[in-house]
Amino acid sequence: MVSLTKRFTKLAIFGGLSFILTASGLWLYWDAIQYMMTSGKLPTLDFQFEEFMSKHDDIVDDMMTKYDKIMKMEVKEPSVGNLVYAPENLADYQRENATLLMLVRNKELITALQAIETVESQFNHKFQYPYVFLNDKEFTDKFKKSITEKVSGQVFFETIDKESWDRPDWIDSAKESERIKVMRKYNVGYADKLSYHNMCRYYSRGFYNHPRLQQFKYYWRFEPGTHYHTSIDYDVFKFMSANDKTYGFVISLYDIERSIETLWPETIKFIEQNPQFVDKNAAWDWLTEKKQNPQKTRIANGYSTCHFWSNFEIGDMDFFRSEAYTKWVDHLDATGGFYYERWGDAPVHSIGVTLFQDRSKVHWFRDIGYYHAPYYQCPNNPQADGKCKVGKFSFPNLSDQNCLINWIEMATDNELNMY
Ligand SMILES: Nc1nc2c(ncn2[C@@H]2O[C@H](COP(=O)(O)OP(=O)(O)OP(=O)(O)O)[C@@H](O)[C@H]2O)c(=O)[nH]1
Numbered sequence: 001m002v003s004l005t006k007r008f009t010k011l012a013i014f015g016g017l018s019f020i021l022t023a024s025g026l027w028l029y030w031d032a033i034q035y036m037m038t039s040g041k042l043p044t045l046d047f048q049f050e051e052f053m054s055k056h057d058d059i060v061d062d063m064m065t066k067y068d069k070i071m072k073m074e075v076k077e078p079s080v081g082n083l084v085y086a087p088e089n090l091a092d093y094q095r096e097n098a099t100l101l102m103l104v105r106n107k108e109l110i111t112a113l114q115a116i117e118t119v120e121s122q123f124n125h126k127f128q129y130p131y132v133f134l135n136d137k138e139f140t141d142k143f144k145k146s147i148t149e150k151v152s153g154q155v156f157f158e159t160i161d162k163e164s165w166d167r168p169d170w171i172d173s174a175k176e177s178e179r180i181k182v183m184r185k186y187n188v189g190y191a192d193k194l195s196y197h198n199m200c201r202y203y204s205r206g207f208y209n210h211p212r213l214q215q216f217k218y219y220w221r222f223e224p225g226t227h228y229h230t231s232i233d234y235d236v237f238k239f240m241s242a243n244d245k246t247y248g249f250v251i252s253l254y255d256i257e258r259s260i261e262t263l264w265p266e267t268i269k270f271i272e273q274n275p276q277f278v279d280k281n282a283a284w285d286w287l288t289e290k291k292q293n294p295q296k297t298r299i300a301n302g303y304s305t306c307h308f309w310s311n312f313e314i315g316d317m318d319f320f321r322s323e324a325y326t327k328w329v330d331h332l333d334a335t336g337g338f339y340y341e342r343w344g345d346a347p348v349h350s351i352g353v354t355l356f357q358d359r360s361k362v363h364w365f366r367d368i369g370y371y372h373a374p375y376y377q378c379p380n381n382p383q384a385d386g387k388c389k390v391g392k393f394s395f396p397n398l399s400d401q402n403c404l405i406n407w408i409e410m411a412t413d414n415e416l417n418m419y
C-alpha cells in the first residue's frame with residue numbers, strides 16, 4: 001500500500017513537471033512565432049524561399065524546352081563522311097578491337113537476356129562483336145548456356161578476382177557504419193549495400209584491367225533490363241576510332257549530392273599535386289555548373305554532380321589505363337570514399353573523361369534510343385521502334401535531374417554539328 005502511494009506521488013510530480021515544461025515550451029514557441037511575424041522576419045524568409053523555387057522552376061522549364069526542341073529534330077546517324085555500315089559478308093569483316101560488356105549476377109539472367117535481345121536486334125547481329133560477361137561469383141551452367149544461345153558473337157564468361165572486387169581490409173568499419181547511417185538519413189540509394197559499393201568501385205577502377213578485357217581497346221557497357229529503341233546500322237566502334245572519340249554516352253543526369261560530398265575536393269587535391277594531367281580543354285565550366293541545382297553543387301563542394309549515365313557507355317579502355325586516370329583513381333581509392341561515401345562509377349568516369357582529356361573526345365550519341373528505368377533518350381529517329389515517345393525523358397517530377405543541356409551548351413561546336 002505504501003509503495004503504491006509512493007508510486008502515485010512520483011507519477012503526479014512527473015506529470016505536473018511535464019505539463020509545466022510542455023506549456024512553457026509551447027509558450028516560448030508561440031512567442032517566437034509572434035516575434036517573427038511582427039518583426040517581418042517570417043514573411044521575408046517565406047518570400048525568399050518562393051522566389052528561389054520559382055527561379056529554379058523557370059530554369060528547369062527552360063532546360064526542358066531546349067531539350068524537347070533538340071530531341072524533336074530528326075536525326076538518323078552522325079553526319080561524318082566515315083561511317084562503316086554492316087558488311088555483306090561478316091566472315092571477312094575487320095572489326096574494331098572491341099567488346100560488348102556486362103557485369104551481371106546469375107539471378108539477373110532473364111533481364112540480361114532481354115537486354116541482349118535488343119542489342120542483338122538493333123546492332124550486333126549486323127556486326128557480331130564479341131561479348132564479355134563479368135561476375136564476382138562463378139557463372140552457372142544454366143546462365144552460360146542461355147546466354148550463349150542468344151548472342152551472335154563470340155562470348156566469354158569471366159570471374160573477377162576477390163582482391164579487385166572485395167572491400168579492402170584497411171577500410172575502418174566503425175567509420176563506415178557511421179557514414180552509412182548519415183547517408184541513410186539523406187536517402188542515399190544503396191548506401192548500406194556492400195555489393196553496390198564494390199560494384200561502383202570495380203566499374204570505376206578495375207574492370208579495364210581484367211585479364212580478359214586487357215585484349216580489347218573499346219567496350220560498350222550494357223545492363224540487364226535496358227532497352228535499345230533504334231536500329232544502329234553503322235559500326236559504333238569504328239565511329240569512335242575514326243572520329244577520335246574516347247567516350248560516348250546517351251543520358252546525362254545530376255547525382256545524389258550526399259553520395260559524393262568529398263569526391264570533388266579529393267580530385268582538386270590530386271590535381272593540385274599533379275597539374276600536368278589536366279587537359280587545357282578540360283570541361284571546367286560543365287563540371288562546376290551551379291545554375292539548375294545550386295544546392296547540389298554546394299553540397300558536393302563545387303562539383304555540379306552532372307554526369308554521363310554509365311549504364312550505357314562506349315569507351316576506350318586505353319584512356320582508363322592511362323597514367324592520369326590510373327593515378328587519380330588510386331588516389332581516390334586510398335581515401336576510402338567508395339565505402340565512407342557511395343561514389344558511383346558514373347561521376348568518376350565523367351570527371352575523368354572531361355578533366356584529363358580534351359572535351360571534344362566525348363560524344364553524345366544523340367541518335368540512339370535508349371531506356372534504363374526511369375529515364376529515356378527518345379530521338380526523332382526514323383529508325384526508332386515506336387516504343388518510346390519522341391523527346392520523352394521521364395516522369396515530369398524528374399525533369400530537374402536532366403542536365404544534358406549543360407553538355408550541349410558547353411561541348412565543342414564540332415561535336416554539336418555531328419548530326
Ligand atoms: N556480378 C555482380 N554484378 C552486379 C552486382 N551489383 C550490381 N551488378 C551489376 O552492375 C551493374 C549496375 O548495377 P545496378 O544494380 O543496375 O545499378 P544501378 O543501375 O545504379 O541501379 P538500378 O537503378 O537499380 O538499375 C548491373 O549490370 C548489375 O547487373 C554484384 O554484386 N555482382
Ligand SMILES: [Mg+2]
Pocket residue numbers: 223311372
Ligand atoms: Mg542499372
